[in-house]
Amino acid sequence: MKIEGNTLTEEQITALLENKRVLGPQKDIREVLNAISIYENIESYNPKSEKSFLKAHEIIMTELIEQSGK
Numbered sequence: 795m796k797i798e799g800n801t802l803t804e805e806q807i808t809a810l811l812e813n814k815r816v817l818g819p820q821k822d823i824r825e826v827l828n829a830i831s832i833y834e835n836i837e838s839y840n841p842k843s844e845k846s847f848l849k850a851h852e853i854i855m856t857e858l859i860e861q862s863g864k
Contacts, residue, residue, distance in 0.1 A: 800825055821858065828854045 796804070802823070806816045810826050832839075832854050840846040855862035 797822075797825055797829060802826055824857050828856055828858070 796807075800822045802810075802816070802818050806818055807826055809816050810823065811830060816823060832850055839850050852862045
């Protein structure tokens with residue numbers, strides 16, 4: 795997995811997937827953890843539902859922007 799603009803390496807992302815501690819910019823770590831949360835629950839989102847889309851946005855942007863899910 796790679797997120798555009800994220801500076802974490804593949805090894806660091808793998809470590810996060812394994813619940814290990816990683817040194818790096820907090821924003822980049824949070825971005826990866828949020829994405830992991832979405833991917834782990836992807837089947838619970840309905841791509842045709844605005845409510846579901848906004849819930850996914852809320853999770854993926856948690857602690858990254860103030861108005862996530864809006």
